[in-house]
Amino acid sequence: MRRTDRLFSIIQIFRDGRLHKGADIAERMEVSLRTIYRDIDTLIASGVPINGERGVGYMMTEPVFLPPLNLSPGELEVLELGIALVQSGFGKTLSEHGKSLSDKVRVVLPRPEMLDPGRGAIGVYSQRFPDAVQDVLEVTRRAILSRSVLEFDYCSLDENQSHRIIRPLEIEAWDSTLTVTGWCETRGDFRVFRLDRMSGTRLLERGFRPEAGKRLNDYLERTK
Known part of the structure:
Protein backbone atom coordinates (compact mmCIF):
# COMPACT_ATOMS: atom_id res chain seq x y z
CA MET A 1 0.00 0.00 0.00
CA THR A 61 -11.42 15.46 17.93
CA GLU A 62 -13.19 17.14 15.01
CA PRO A 63 -14.73 15.82 11.78
CA VAL A 64 -12.63 16.20 8.64
CA PHE A 65 -14.44 17.42 5.54
CA LEU A 66 -13.13 17.15 1.99
CA PRO A 67 -14.33 19.22 -1.00
CA PRO A 68 -17.40 17.63 -2.65
CA LEU A 69 -16.94 15.74 -5.88
CA ASN A 70 -19.50 16.52 -8.55
CA LEU A 71 -20.07 13.52 -10.81
CA SER A 72 -22.91 13.24 -13.27
CA PRO A 73 -25.38 10.32 -12.92
CA GLY A 74 -23.83 8.77 -16.03
CA GLU A 75 -20.31 9.03 -14.62
CA LEU A 76 -21.44 7.45 -11.35
CA GLU A 77 -23.09 4.63 -13.30
CA VAL A 78 -19.85 3.92 -15.17
CA LEU A 79 -17.91 3.91 -11.90
CA GLU A 80 -20.46 1.62 -10.24
CA LEU A 81 -20.37 -0.78 -13.19
CA GLY A 82 -16.56 -0.87 -13.22
CA ILE A 83 -16.35 -1.59 -9.50
CA ALA A 84 -19.04 -4.28 -9.75
CA LEU A 85 -17.20 -5.97 -12.64
CA VAL A 86 -13.90 -6.02 -10.76
CA GLN A 87 -15.47 -7.34 -7.57
CA SER A 88 -17.39 -10.04 -9.43
CA GLY A 89 -14.44 -12.41 -9.56
CA PHE A 90 -11.05 -10.91 -10.46
CA GLY A 91 -9.32 -11.80 -7.22
CA LYS A 92 -8.85 -10.44 -3.73
CA THR A 93 -6.34 -7.72 -4.59
CA LEU A 94 -8.41 -6.05 -7.30
CA SER A 95 -11.55 -6.42 -5.19
CA GLU A 96 -9.83 -4.62 -2.32
CA HIS A 97 -8.71 -1.88 -4.72
CA GLY A 98 -12.34 -1.53 -5.84
CA LYS A 99 -13.52 -1.16 -2.25
CA SER A 100 -10.77 1.37 -1.51
CA LEU A 101 -11.81 3.38 -4.57
CA SER A 102 -15.44 3.31 -3.44
CA ASP A 103 -14.48 4.54 0.03
CA LYS A 104 -12.43 7.41 -1.36
CA VAL A 105 -15.12 8.56 -3.77
CA ARG A 106 -17.90 8.33 -1.18
CA VAL A 107 -15.95 10.60 1.17
CA VAL A 108 -16.04 13.45 -1.34
CA LEU A 109 -19.56 12.93 -2.73
CA PRO A 110 -22.31 15.29 -1.50
CA ARG A 111 -24.17 12.14 -0.33
CA PRO A 112 -22.25 8.87 0.18
CA GLU A 113 -25.25 6.77 -0.87
CA MET A 114 -24.95 8.22 -4.38
CA LEU A 115 -22.31 5.55 -5.11
CA ASP A 116 -23.72 2.04 -4.86
CA PRO A 117 -22.25 -0.65 -7.19
CA GLY A 118 -25.33 -2.79 -6.55
CA ARG A 119 -27.78 -0.09 -7.62
CA GLY A 120 -26.80 0.46 -11.26
CA ALA A 121 -29.09 -0.13 -14.25
CA ILE A 122 -26.80 -2.94 -15.47
CA GLY A 123 -26.51 -6.08 -13.35
CA VAL A 124 -23.17 -7.89 -13.37
CA TYR A 125 -23.46 -11.68 -13.53
CA SER A 126 -20.12 -12.55 -15.07
CA GLN A 127 -18.42 -15.81 -14.22
CA ARG A 128 -16.34 -15.87 -11.05
CA PHE A 129 -12.96 -17.26 -11.99
CA PRO A 130 -11.76 -20.18 -9.81
CA ASP A 131 -9.34 -19.45 -6.98
CA ALA A 132 -6.49 -21.18 -8.81
CA VAL A 133 -7.00 -18.90 -11.84
CA GLN A 134 -7.22 -15.84 -9.59
CA ASP A 135 -3.86 -16.82 -8.06
CA VAL A 136 -2.29 -17.01 -11.52
CA LEU A 137 -3.97 -13.70 -12.40
CA GLU A 138 -2.39 -11.98 -9.41
CA VAL A 139 1.12 -13.24 -10.21
CA THR A 140 0.72 -12.33 -13.89
CA ARG A 141 -0.57 -8.83 -13.03
CA ARG A 142 2.45 -8.22 -10.83
CA ALA A 143 4.76 -9.44 -13.57
CA ILE A 144 3.25 -7.04 -16.13
CA LEU A 145 3.26 -4.06 -13.78
CA SER A 146 6.86 -4.68 -12.69
CA ARG A 147 8.03 -5.81 -16.15
CA SER A 148 9.31 -9.06 -14.72
CA VAL A 149 9.85 -12.24 -16.70
CA LEU A 150 7.29 -14.97 -15.97
CA GLU A 151 7.94 -18.71 -15.81
CA PHE A 152 5.32 -21.47 -15.82
CA ASP A 153 4.33 -24.90 -17.07
CA TYR A 154 1.65 -24.95 -19.76
CA CYS A 155 -0.84 -27.54 -20.91
CA SER A 156 -2.26 -26.76 -24.34
CA LEU A 157 -5.80 -27.60 -25.43
CA ASP A 158 -4.50 -30.76 -27.13
CA GLU A 159 -2.84 -31.74 -23.80
CA ASN A 160 0.75 -31.04 -24.88
CA GLN A 161 2.93 -30.08 -21.90
CA SER A 162 5.63 -27.43 -22.15
CA HIS A 163 7.73 -25.17 -19.95
CA ARG A 164 7.57 -21.47 -20.84
CA ILE A 165 9.44 -18.28 -20.01
CA ILE A 166 7.69 -15.15 -21.28
CA ARG A 167 7.67 -11.39 -21.13
CA PRO A 168 4.00 -10.81 -20.17
CA LEU A 169 2.43 -7.85 -21.97
CA GLU A 170 -1.34 -7.88 -21.42
CA ILE A 171 -4.09 -9.88 -19.74
CA GLU A 172 -7.30 -10.29 -21.71
CA ALA A 173 -10.70 -10.99 -20.12
CA TRP A 174 -13.06 -12.94 -22.38
CA ASP A 175 -16.55 -14.26 -21.66
CA SER A 176 -15.36 -17.15 -19.51
CA THR A 177 -11.59 -17.20 -19.94
CA LEU A 178 -8.57 -15.10 -19.00
CA THR A 179 -5.55 -15.08 -21.32
CA VAL A 180 -2.15 -13.43 -21.27
CA THR A 181 -0.31 -12.25 -24.36
CA GLY A 182 3.46 -12.17 -24.14
CA TRP A 183 6.73 -12.51 -25.95
CA CYS A 184 7.68 -16.14 -25.42
CA GLU A 185 11.44 -16.44 -24.93
CA THR A 186 11.11 -20.20 -25.18
CA ARG A 187 9.68 -20.01 -28.72
CA GLY A 188 11.13 -16.65 -29.79
CA ASP A 189 7.74 -15.25 -30.82
CA PHE A 190 4.46 -13.89 -29.49
CA ARG A 191 2.13 -16.35 -27.83
CA VAL A 192 -1.25 -16.21 -26.06
CA PHE A 193 -1.79 -18.45 -23.02
CA ARG A 194 -4.92 -19.34 -21.06
CA LEU A 195 -4.44 -18.66 -17.37
CA ASP A 196 -6.46 -21.73 -16.40
CA ARG A 197 -3.92 -23.93 -18.20
CA MET A 198 -0.86 -22.38 -16.54
CA SER A 199 0.68 -23.95 -13.42
CA GLY A 200 3.71 -23.34 -11.21
CA THR A 201 3.55 -19.69 -12.27
CA ARG A 202 6.25 -17.52 -10.72
CA LEU A 203 8.09 -14.27 -11.27
CA LEU A 204 11.76 -14.46 -12.08
CA GLU A 205 14.19 -11.95 -10.63
CA ARG A 206 15.06 -10.91 -14.17
CA GLY A 207 13.18 -7.94 -15.60
CA PHE A 208 12.81 -6.74 -19.17
CA ARG A 209 12.58 -3.52 -21.14
CA PRO A 210 10.32 -2.87 -24.13
CA GLU A 211 12.16 -3.83 -27.31
CA ALA A 212 11.15 -3.13 -30.89
CA GLY A 213 9.43 -6.19 -32.31
CA LYS A 214 8.61 -7.58 -28.87
CA ARG A 215 6.06 -5.03 -27.60
CA LEU A 216 2.31 -5.35 -27.35
CA ASN A 217 1.83 -2.79 -30.13
CA ASP A 218 4.02 -4.94 -32.38
CA TYR A 219 1.77 -7.92 -31.69
CA LEU A 220 -1.40 -5.89 -32.34
CA GLU A 221 0.02 -4.58 -35.60
CA ARG A 222 0.76 -8.11 -36.70
CA THR A 223 -2.76 -9.31 -35.96
CA LYS A 224 -4.56 -6.53 -37.84
Missing part, protein backbone atom coordinates in the same frame (compact mmCIF):
# COMPACT_ATOMS: atom_id res chain seq x y z
CA ARG A 2 1.34 3.42 -0.94
CA ARG A 3 1.89 5.85 1.91
CA THR A 4 -0.73 8.29 0.59
CA ASP A 5 -3.29 5.47 0.54
CA ARG A 6 -2.29 4.43 4.05
CA LEU A 7 -2.69 7.99 5.37
CA PHE A 8 -6.17 8.14 3.85
CA SER A 9 -7.05 4.79 5.42
CA ILE A 10 -5.86 5.99 8.84
CA ILE A 11 -8.14 9.03 8.57
CA GLN A 12 -11.00 6.70 7.67
CA ILE A 13 -10.35 4.66 10.82
CA PHE A 14 -10.42 7.77 13.02
CA ARG A 15 -13.68 9.01 11.51
CA ASP A 16 -15.69 6.95 14.02
CA GLY A 17 -14.57 9.29 16.81
CA ARG A 18 -13.26 6.44 18.98
CA LEU A 19 -9.89 5.88 20.62
CA HIS A 20 -7.57 3.73 18.50
CA LYS A 21 -4.26 2.26 19.59
CA GLY A 22 -1.32 2.52 17.26
CA ALA A 23 -0.62 -1.21 17.57
CA ASP A 24 -4.13 -2.07 16.38
CA ILE A 25 -3.80 0.24 13.37
CA ALA A 26 -0.37 -1.22 12.55
CA GLU A 27 -1.79 -4.75 12.59
CA ARG A 28 -4.68 -3.69 10.38
CA MET A 29 -2.38 -1.94 7.89
CA GLU A 30 0.22 -4.74 8.05
CA VAL A 31 3.06 -2.32 8.77
CA SER A 32 5.27 -1.66 11.78
CA LEU A 33 4.09 0.33 14.81
CA ARG A 34 6.91 2.79 14.16
CA THR A 35 5.51 3.43 10.66
CA ILE A 36 2.04 4.17 12.10
CA TYR A 37 3.46 6.58 14.67
CA ARG A 38 5.30 8.37 11.88
CA ASP A 39 2.14 8.51 9.75
CA ILE A 40 0.07 9.92 12.61
CA ASP A 41 2.73 12.57 13.26
CA THR A 42 2.53 13.50 9.58
CA LEU A 43 -1.27 13.83 9.73
CA ILE A 44 -1.11 15.96 12.87
CA ALA A 45 1.55 18.20 11.32
CA SER A 46 -0.67 18.68 8.25
CA GLY A 47 -3.57 19.90 10.40
CA VAL A 48 -5.68 16.77 10.89
CA PRO A 49 -7.30 17.13 14.37
CA ILE A 50 -5.89 14.01 16.03
CA ASN A 51 -5.04 13.95 19.74
CA GLY A 52 -3.39 11.27 21.83
CA GLU A 53 -0.05 9.78 22.71
CA ARG A 54 2.01 6.74 21.94
CA GLY A 55 1.17 3.70 24.01
CA VAL A 56 -2.23 5.10 25.01
CA GLY A 57 -4.06 5.74 21.75
CA TYR A 58 -5.33 8.43 19.40
CA MET A 59 -8.68 9.84 18.39
CA MET A 60 -9.97 12.51 16.03
Whole structure:
Protein backbone atom coordinates (compact mmCIF):
# COMPACT_ATOMS: atom_id res chain seq x y z
CA MET A 1 0.00 0.00 0.00
CA ARG A 2 1.34 3.42 -0.94
CA ARG A 3 1.89 5.85 1.91
CA THR A 4 -0.73 8.29 0.59
CA ASP A 5 -3.29 5.47 0.54
CA ARG A 6 -2.29 4.43 4.05
CA LEU A 7 -2.69 7.99 5.37
CA PHE A 8 -6.17 8.14 3.85
CA SER A 9 -7.05 4.79 5.42
CA ILE A 10 -5.86 5.99 8.84
CA ILE A 11 -8.14 9.03 8.57
CA GLN A 12 -11.00 6.70 7.67
CA ILE A 13 -10.35 4.66 10.82
CA PHE A 14 -10.42 7.77 13.02
CA ARG A 15 -13.68 9.01 11.51
CA ASP A 16 -15.69 6.95 14.02
CA GLY A 17 -14.57 9.29 16.81
CA ARG A 18 -13.26 6.44 18.98
CA LEU A 19 -9.89 5.88 20.62
CA HIS A 20 -7.57 3.73 18.50
CA LYS A 21 -4.26 2.26 19.59
CA GLY A 22 -1.32 2.52 17.26
CA ALA A 23 -0.62 -1.21 17.57
CA ASP A 24 -4.13 -2.07 16.38
CA ILE A 25 -3.80 0.24 13.37
CA ALA A 26 -0.37 -1.22 12.55
CA GLU A 27 -1.79 -4.75 12.59
CA ARG A 28 -4.68 -3.69 10.38
CA MET A 29 -2.38 -1.94 7.89
CA GLU A 30 0.22 -4.74 8.05
CA VAL A 31 3.06 -2.32 8.77
CA SER A 32 5.27 -1.66 11.78
CA LEU A 33 4.09 0.33 14.81
CA ARG A 34 6.91 2.79 14.16
CA THR A 35 5.51 3.43 10.66
CA ILE A 36 2.04 4.17 12.10
CA TYR A 37 3.46 6.58 14.67
CA ARG A 38 5.30 8.37 11.88
CA ASP A 39 2.14 8.51 9.75
CA ILE A 40 0.07 9.92 12.61
CA ASP A 41 2.73 12.57 13.26
CA THR A 42 2.53 13.50 9.58
CA LEU A 43 -1.27 13.83 9.73
CA ILE A 44 -1.11 15.96 12.87
CA ALA A 45 1.55 18.20 11.32
CA SER A 46 -0.67 18.68 8.25
CA GLY A 47 -3.57 19.90 10.40
CA VAL A 48 -5.68 16.77 10.89
CA PRO A 49 -7.30 17.13 14.37
CA ILE A 50 -5.89 14.01 16.03
CA ASN A 51 -5.04 13.95 19.74
CA GLY A 52 -3.39 11.27 21.83
CA GLU A 53 -0.05 9.78 22.71
CA ARG A 54 2.01 6.74 21.94
CA GLY A 55 1.17 3.70 24.01
CA VAL A 56 -2.23 5.10 25.01
CA GLY A 57 -4.06 5.74 21.75
CA TYR A 58 -5.33 8.43 19.40
CA MET A 59 -8.68 9.84 18.39
CA MET A 60 -9.97 12.51 16.03
CA THR A 61 -11.42 15.46 17.93
CA GLU A 62 -13.19 17.14 15.01
CA PRO A 63 -14.73 15.82 11.78
CA VAL A 64 -12.63 16.20 8.64
CA PHE A 65 -14.44 17.42 5.54
CA LEU A 66 -13.13 17.15 1.99
CA PRO A 67 -14.33 19.22 -1.00
CA PRO A 68 -17.40 17.63 -2.65
CA LEU A 69 -16.94 15.74 -5.88
CA ASN A 70 -19.50 16.52 -8.55
CA LEU A 71 -20.07 13.52 -10.81
CA SER A 72 -22.91 13.24 -13.27
CA PRO A 73 -25.38 10.32 -12.92
CA GLY A 74 -23.83 8.77 -16.03
CA GLU A 75 -20.31 9.03 -14.62
CA LEU A 76 -21.44 7.45 -11.35
CA GLU A 77 -23.09 4.63 -13.30
CA VAL A 78 -19.85 3.92 -15.17
CA LEU A 79 -17.91 3.91 -11.90
CA GLU A 80 -20.46 1.62 -10.24
CA LEU A 81 -20.37 -0.78 -13.19
CA GLY A 82 -16.56 -0.87 -13.22
CA ILE A 83 -16.35 -1.59 -9.50
CA ALA A 84 -19.04 -4.28 -9.75
CA LEU A 85 -17.20 -5.97 -12.64
CA VAL A 86 -13.90 -6.02 -10.76
CA GLN A 87 -15.47 -7.34 -7.57
CA SER A 88 -17.39 -10.04 -9.43
CA GLY A 89 -14.44 -12.41 -9.56
CA PHE A 90 -11.05 -10.91 -10.46
CA GLY A 91 -9.32 -11.80 -7.22
CA LYS A 92 -8.85 -10.44 -3.73
CA THR A 93 -6.34 -7.72 -4.59
CA LEU A 94 -8.41 -6.05 -7.30
CA SER A 95 -11.55 -6.42 -5.19
CA GLU A 96 -9.83 -4.62 -2.32
CA HIS A 97 -8.71 -1.88 -4.72
CA GLY A 98 -12.34 -1.53 -5.84
CA LYS A 99 -13.52 -1.16 -2.25
CA SER A 100 -10.77 1.37 -1.51
CA LEU A 101 -11.81 3.38 -4.57
CA SER A 102 -15.44 3.31 -3.44
CA ASP A 103 -14.48 4.54 0.03
CA LYS A 104 -12.43 7.41 -1.36
CA VAL A 105 -15.12 8.56 -3.77
CA ARG A 106 -17.90 8.33 -1.18
CA VAL A 107 -15.95 10.60 1.17
CA VAL A 108 -16.04 13.45 -1.34
CA LEU A 109 -19.56 12.93 -2.73
CA PRO A 110 -22.31 15.29 -1.50
CA ARG A 111 -24.17 12.14 -0.33
CA PRO A 112 -22.25 8.87 0.18
CA GLU A 113 -25.25 6.77 -0.87
CA MET A 114 -24.95 8.22 -4.38
CA LEU A 115 -22.31 5.55 -5.11
CA ASP A 116 -23.72 2.04 -4.86
CA PRO A 117 -22.25 -0.65 -7.19
CA GLY A 118 -25.33 -2.79 -6.55
CA ARG A 119 -27.78 -0.09 -7.62
CA GLY A 120 -26.80 0.46 -11.26
CA ALA A 121 -29.09 -0.13 -14.25
CA ILE A 122 -26.80 -2.94 -15.47
CA GLY A 123 -26.51 -6.08 -13.35
CA VAL A 124 -23.17 -7.89 -13.37
CA TYR A 125 -23.46 -11.68 -13.53
CA SER A 126 -20.12 -12.55 -15.07
CA GLN A 127 -18.42 -15.81 -14.22
CA ARG A 128 -16.34 -15.87 -11.05
CA PHE A 129 -12.96 -17.26 -11.99
CA PRO A 130 -11.76 -20.18 -9.81
CA ASP A 131 -9.34 -19.45 -6.98
CA ALA A 132 -6.49 -21.18 -8.81
CA VAL A 133 -7.00 -18.90 -11.84
CA GLN A 134 -7.22 -15.84 -9.59
CA ASP A 135 -3.86 -16.82 -8.06
CA VAL A 136 -2.29 -17.01 -11.52
CA LEU A 137 -3.97 -13.70 -12.40
CA GLU A 138 -2.39 -11.98 -9.41
CA VAL A 139 1.12 -13.24 -10.21
CA THR A 140 0.72 -12.33 -13.89
CA ARG A 141 -0.57 -8.83 -13.03
CA ARG A 142 2.45 -8.22 -10.83
CA ALA A 143 4.76 -9.44 -13.57
CA ILE A 144 3.25 -7.04 -16.13
CA LEU A 145 3.26 -4.06 -13.78
CA SER A 146 6.86 -4.68 -12.69
CA ARG A 147 8.03 -5.81 -16.15
CA SER A 148 9.31 -9.06 -14.72
CA VAL A 149 9.85 -12.24 -16.70
CA LEU A 150 7.29 -14.97 -15.97
CA GLU A 151 7.94 -18.71 -15.81
CA PHE A 152 5.32 -21.47 -15.82
CA ASP A 153 4.33 -24.90 -17.07
CA TYR A 154 1.65 -24.95 -19.76
CA CYS A 155 -0.84 -27.54 -20.91
CA SER A 156 -2.26 -26.76 -24.34
CA LEU A 157 -5.80 -27.60 -25.43
CA ASP A 158 -4.50 -30.76 -27.13
CA GLU A 159 -2.84 -31.74 -23.80
CA ASN A 160 0.75 -31.04 -24.88
CA GLN A 161 2.93 -30.08 -21.90
CA SER A 162 5.63 -27.43 -22.15
CA HIS A 163 7.73 -25.17 -19.95
CA ARG A 164 7.57 -21.47 -20.84
CA ILE A 165 9.44 -18.28 -20.01
CA ILE A 166 7.69 -15.15 -21.28
CA ARG A 167 7.67 -11.39 -21.13
CA PRO A 168 4.00 -10.81 -20.17
CA LEU A 169 2.43 -7.85 -21.97
CA GLU A 170 -1.34 -7.88 -21.42
CA ILE A 171 -4.09 -9.88 -19.74
CA GLU A 172 -7.30 -10.29 -21.71
CA ALA A 173 -10.70 -10.99 -20.12
CA TRP A 174 -13.06 -12.94 -22.38
CA ASP A 175 -16.55 -14.26 -21.66
CA SER A 176 -15.36 -17.15 -19.51
CA THR A 177 -11.59 -17.20 -19.94
CA LEU A 178 -8.57 -15.10 -19.00
CA THR A 179 -5.55 -15.08 -21.32
CA VAL A 180 -2.15 -13.43 -21.27
CA THR A 181 -0.31 -12.25 -24.36
CA GLY A 182 3.46 -12.17 -24.14
CA TRP A 183 6.73 -12.51 -25.95
CA CYS A 184 7.68 -16.14 -25.42
CA GLU A 185 11.44 -16.44 -24.93
CA THR A 186 11.11 -20.20 -25.18
CA ARG A 187 9.68 -20.01 -28.72
CA GLY A 188 11.13 -16.65 -29.79
CA ASP A 189 7.74 -15.25 -30.82
CA PHE A 190 4.46 -13.89 -29.49
CA ARG A 191 2.13 -16.35 -27.83
CA VAL A 192 -1.25 -16.21 -26.06
CA PHE A 193 -1.79 -18.45 -23.02
CA ARG A 194 -4.92 -19.34 -21.06
CA LEU A 195 -4.44 -18.66 -17.37
CA ASP A 196 -6.46 -21.73 -16.40
CA ARG A 197 -3.92 -23.93 -18.20
CA MET A 198 -0.86 -22.38 -16.54
CA SER A 199 0.68 -23.95 -13.42
CA GLY A 200 3.71 -23.34 -11.21
CA THR A 201 3.55 -19.69 -12.27
CA ARG A 202 6.25 -17.52 -10.72
CA LEU A 203 8.09 -14.27 -11.27
CA LEU A 204 11.76 -14.46 -12.08
CA GLU A 205 14.19 -11.95 -10.63
CA ARG A 206 15.06 -10.91 -14.17
CA GLY A 207 13.18 -7.94 -15.60
CA PHE A 208 12.81 -6.74 -19.17
CA ARG A 209 12.58 -3.52 -21.14
CA PRO A 210 10.32 -2.87 -24.13
CA GLU A 211 12.16 -3.83 -27.31
CA ALA A 212 11.15 -3.13 -30.89
CA GLY A 213 9.43 -6.19 -32.31
CA LYS A 214 8.61 -7.58 -28.87
CA ARG A 215 6.06 -5.03 -27.60
CA LEU A 216 2.31 -5.35 -27.35
CA ASN A 217 1.83 -2.79 -30.13
CA ASP A 218 4.02 -4.94 -32.38
CA TYR A 219 1.77 -7.92 -31.69
CA LEU A 220 -1.40 -5.89 -32.34
CA GLU A 221 0.02 -4.58 -35.60
CA ARG A 222 0.76 -8.11 -36.70
CA THR A 223 -2.76 -9.31 -35.96
CA LYS A 224 -4.56 -6.53 -37.84
